[in-house]
Amino acid sequence: MHSKFKTIIEPFRIKMVEPIKMTTLSERKKYLEEAAYNLFQIRAENILIDLLTDSGTGAMSAAQWGKMMEGDESYAGCKSFYDMKDAVVDLTGYKHVFPTHQGRAAERILFSCIGGEGKIILNNTHFDTTRANVEYTKAEAIDLVIDEGRDPSSLHPFKGNMDLVKLENTLKQYAGSDRVQMCMMTITNNSGGGQPVSMQNIRETKAICQKYKIPFFLDACRFAENAYFIKQREDGFKNKAIKQIVQEMFSYADGCTMSAKKDAIVNMGGFLAFNDDNLAIGVQNMLILTEGFSTYGGLSGRDLAALAQGLKEVVDEDYLEYRIVSTQYLGNALIEMGVPVVRPIGGHAVYIDAKAMLPHISALQYPGQALACALYLEGGIRSVEIGSFMFGSYDKKTGAEIPSKMELVRLAIPRRVYTQSHIDFVIEVIAEVNKNKNALRGYKVVEQPPFLRHFSAKLKKL
Ligand SMILES: *Cc1c(COP(=O)(O)O)cnc(C)c1O
DSSP, X not given: OOOSSSOOOOSSOOOOOOOOOOOOHHHHHHHHHHTTTOGGGXXXXXXXXXXXXXXXXXOOOHHHHHHHHHOOOOSSSOHHXXXXXXXXXXXXXXXXXXXESSHXXXXXXXXXXXXXXXXXXXXXXXXXXXXXXXXXXXXEEEEOBOGGGGOTTOOOTTTTOBOHHHHHHHHXXXXXXXXXXXXXXXXXXXXXXXXXXXXXXXXXXXXXHHHTTXXXXXXXXXXXXXXXXXXXXXXXXXXXXXXXXXXXXXXXXXEEEEETTTTTOOSSOEEEEEOOHHHHHHHHHHHHHHXXXXXXXXXXXXXXXXXXXXXXXXXXXXXXXXXXXXHHHHHHHHHHTTOOBOSSOOSSEEEEEHHHHXXXXXXXXXXXXXXXXXXXXXXXXXXXXXXXXXXXXXXXXXXXXXXXXXXXXXXXXXXXXXXXXXXXXXXXXXXXXXXXXXXXXXXXXXXXXXXXXGGTOEEEEO
């Protein structure tokens, strides 16, 4: 970043490699049929470039692997827990830190303590596991992102922002009813396109929550990427260190849930951290009941050690610059070839607007799924549909399926894993699919579970 050259380089070199396997078109056709057109059901060894998720798919650093060797595997009070707790407290300032095996475990424990029938949780946009864990307790999950956040073509710099008018109206509507248990803020807003939230919006959301005495938590999975966007785009932050920005973001919230598989750059881990002493009692009981003792929470000491190191590495500005610039490299190439994408390009992923790209496929025939299957078939690339298939919901009275607000296909970039030529290949494959897009057909769900259907549902080509 202090260079006079325009090429942003990977701020690391590669010292261990993992071969990836080429497959033929007829093999991929067979694998796709066997998976019932659900890409979660394909074996990873039959994928060439896996952009399914940036979750737990990052490459750990030499320092993280070194820390793993030092991991303290004591059942109670291991040193690795205290190292991890120190790293979390250093960034967040929160009093209680509970490790969990991943983000959704933190969510399940949190909502089992504060959720339940008649209760309401607010968010800019609930991530799929967050919504599912809220709804599993029979509580209601309400999304209050600004309108620009639902418009794939809007160039608003902070499309993850909470709509403060909708937030205040909602809190007013339920004031005195004891129903709204918490307001959350997902940074960056994953389901809304990996879009950041501004510091000002975090601050103002906090003020409204305080006025109505509602706890305010961050879903902090990509806190470092969010901080980088604040530094780039928001007045007054240009000369602040990323870590300082991160600390300010957390200072406005009362707690957070975290999937360490994202911005802690580990393959497994998460945590729940907050200040409320009363909540800590319930959380600790649930944690011990279902995850493990409170100083390991379902993780090995070595996992905690790597997590602590990852939290230090992720706030490095050279890393974040490389991270954000390489995601934009893919996004800008798609914009240039006329493929509609969510703009501005988010931090961890490029989202193709499948509704705009495939207008001949109706929402309830899952244009996103049609595109995702085509990318696999054409080039062995795995992406994920984030649209009516993922968020499949049904009208409680009529039973009719309700389409999602957007039909997106996410190309998530694993941290520190793929090189520029891998991404150049992805760009070529998308160009080819785009050329033949009018021949793509929609899909129909033929079998599905009651929650998070996109992981295991079976589909049929129409
Ligand atoms: C990944 C993610 C989660 C859930 O975390 P897991 O580690 O996958 O269980 C929750 N919220 C957001 C925004 C996420 O990106």
